[in-house]
Amino acid sequence: MTAPLTPVGRALLTVGSALVTFANPARADTLAVLGDLTSGPALHHLTNRIKRSHEGRQMLQTLTPARFPEHGSGSLPELRALPAGTLGREYARFMDDRRFVPESRAVVRFVEDDTHRWVMQRYRDVHDLWHVLTAMPTTLLGETAQKLFEASQTGLPVTFLASVAGTARIGRKNRQILFSELVPWALSCGRGATDLLAIRYEDYLDRDLNELRTKWNITVPDVQLKGMKSRPSTKT
Numbered sequence: 001m002t003a004p005l006t007p008v009g010r011a012l013l014t015v016g017s018a019l020v021t022f023a024n025p026a027r028a029d030t031l032a033v034l035g036d037l038t039s040g041p042a043l044h045h046l047t048n049r050i051k052r053s054h055e056g057r058q059m060l061q062t063l064t065p066a067r068f069p070e071h072g073s074g075s076l077p078e079l080r081a082l083p084a085g086t087l088g089r090e091y092a093r094f095m096d097d098r099r100f101v102p103e104s105r106a107v108v109r110f111v112e113d114d115t116h117r118w119v120m121q122r123y124r125d126v127h128d129l130w131h132v133l134t135a136m137p138t139t140l141l142g143e144t145a146q147k148l149f150e151a152s153q154t155g156l157p158v159t160f161l162a163s164v165a166g167t168a169r170i171g172r173k174n175r176q177i178l179f180s181e182l183v184p185w186a187l188s189c190g191r192g193a194t195d196l197l198a199i200r201y202e203d204y205l206d207r208d209l210n211e212l213r214t215k216w217n218i219t220v221p222d223v224q225l226k227g228m229k230s231r232p233s234t235k236t
């Protein structure tokens with residue numbers, strides 16, 4: 001639900017959520033509020049990009065699917081039953097390995113335009129799915145690179161801020177991997193990939209992950225990172 005805010009209220013909430021997020025980047029709740037409050041112009045631009053594809057226009061016309069994956073109806077068990085190597089199966093594996101549940105993704109609260117609110121929610125809901133597409137782990141290093149990939153792909157300021165906050169906390173050895181391997185990958189792959197918010201992923205869950213990476217022009221970085229296999233495993 002939208003919470004109307006006065007301009008002063010908006011400003012205070014923006015500064016407050018930015019301070020708390022920088023002090024503790026793991027705070028998904030304040031990061032979400034900061035994202036809601038700082039995304040206006042980027043959401044306008046993203047909406048126009050989504051409209052360029054037939055698939056994207058269809059989603060915007062009805063503002064559906066409402067959430068990814070569909071909430072509450074046990075969508076993960078269905079995805080677990082898909083063959084190994086499919087997008088849906090690998091997404092379910094990614095979530096299960098980390099004991100993540102789709103329902104824990106924060107609801108967008110401070111974006112007033114209906115279409116923009118849908119785009120912001122979609123971005124937040126497919127974040128874990130994009131981890132599967134890029135094979136980025138959810139370690140500090142992987143998450144930081146992933147946020148930079150998202151910044152390059154979406155232009156959302158909050159993704160860039162999160163990658164800067166992450167970089168500040170990475171140790172010397174990993175920072176070297178970040179700058180030599182992951183930053184160049186994130187910037188070019190984020191820019192070179194298809195408009196990833198214009199995709200109706202619900203229609204592709206039973207398709208082969210590697211084929212989809214090729215279709216959507218997503219490359220997986222060569223470097224071996226702790227916490228994620230870049231090739232889907234063959235066991236189900």
Ligand SMILES: *[C@@H]1O[C@H](CO)[C@@H](O)[C@H](O)[C@H]1NC(C)=O
Nearest residue numbers: 188189190191192193217219
């Ligand atoms: C695919 O992405 C790469 C960067 O990863 C980029 O150099 C290339 O131009 C892109 N190809 C197309 C067809 O957009």
